[in-house]
Amino acid sequence: MKPILYNKFRSIKSYNSRIRFLVFHYTAGNFSNSLSTLTGPNVSAHYLIPDMTDQSYLEAGYREQEVFNLVDEQHRAWHAGVSAWGSRTSLNDTAIGVEIVNLASFKDGVFTFPPYHPAQIEAIETLALNILGRYPDIAPTQVLGHSDISIGRKSDPGPRFPWHALYLKGVGAWFDETTQQTFQDQYTQTAMPERAELLRLFKTYGYDVCGAVNDQGFTQLVRAFQLHFRPERYDGVMDVQTAANLAALVSKYFA
Template sequence: MKPVDYKQHRSNRSVNSRVHFLIFHYTAGNFSSSINALTGPNVSAHYLIPDITDPSYLKANHTEQEVFNLVDETQRAWHAGVSQWGNRSNLNDTSIGIEIFNQASFTEGAFTFPPYHCEQIVAIEQLALNILMRYPDITPTKVLGHSDIAVGRKSDPGPMFPWHALYLKGIGAWFDEATRNNFLQRFNTCGLPARSELLRLFKTYGYDVTGASSDNGFQQLVRAFQLHFRPENYDGVMDTQTAANLAALVSKYFPG
């Protein structure tokens, strides 16, 4: 028998990629602890972006900004956990996960979110653009934070993550300000849409609304959205600004 022919008659149209999502996380730990965790038995990610000012990074003899590929993209990394976006769950199956050094903390009932280092942001841009070029199924609304896909359970990558700046580079989604301002004027004049309409908008955009039937669940949903699309105020309170941002996003990416 002749050897298997792996080169001729390749099917390249009736196939698709495993990868449909790009998910950003923060480590909440230093370089040393993050490496230990992400190469251990319980959690992993495809990439790790450290901070050049982290003492444990410097102690490991790293002096320049690097990006570490911890899991091959063809493999399923364990970074998303229980997750949902649109009609897909268990997003480990269909995503690439990027962990970024950031020592966000939760103490005495309050979060502290430090800024990301400017060299990290450059590394994020370069890596994300390369991934998006190679995986066309990752459309703008599928570039997400852990908090988007695990509503109420996660807060990363946090409100200091440069979502809008990344959008301007061609990474992820953002609303058009003129459309947002039109919705804002309408809601300031006529009042907020009914909660049922707001839930429809959240669901249309991709958020999991199954836990939002209670007031607390709805607040967690609003906060998850604000962490991404209204980071200057992520108190979980639905107001006209948040509603206008949401309506403008749906209008832009899911018209009609």
């Protein structure tokens, strides 16, 4: 048999990449523990962004901000778990996962969300723009947090994650302030949409609403949205501002 001709003829239009999503996480542990977990038998991610002030990072011999590629992008990393967005489930199959070292914690029913180091934020921006430039099928509404795709199970990357600042640099989605204000004025003067309409808006944007059949599930859905798009308050209570943020996003990206 003659050698396979790998480069003689190449399809340049009739194919695409499996990558559709970029998902951010926090590790809820220091660098040493995060690295051990993410290179172990149960959990992995494509990238790990350490905190350069983490003592275990310094003890490992690092002094500057690094980004570690733990799994090749063409392989499936195990970071999303049970997950859904839009018409897709099991997002490990179609997502690049980025873990960020952050000591977020949950104790006695209370979440603690430490801020991200400025050098981490710069690394997140650089990495995200690089990935988005190479995978044009990742739409702005498909740059997500773990909490967006695993409602009620996850809270990462948390309310301290700089979603709006990243949007201003070209990473991810955000609503237009003018449109948001129009909806907020409308809802204040009349009334917020009924729950059925809110669920339709959530589903249109991409959220999995299957678990929101009761009050608890709806609260978890609202909280997941607020962690991303209303981080100053994420109690899961649907109010005029949250509803207006949601409506403005749908108006912008799914008109």
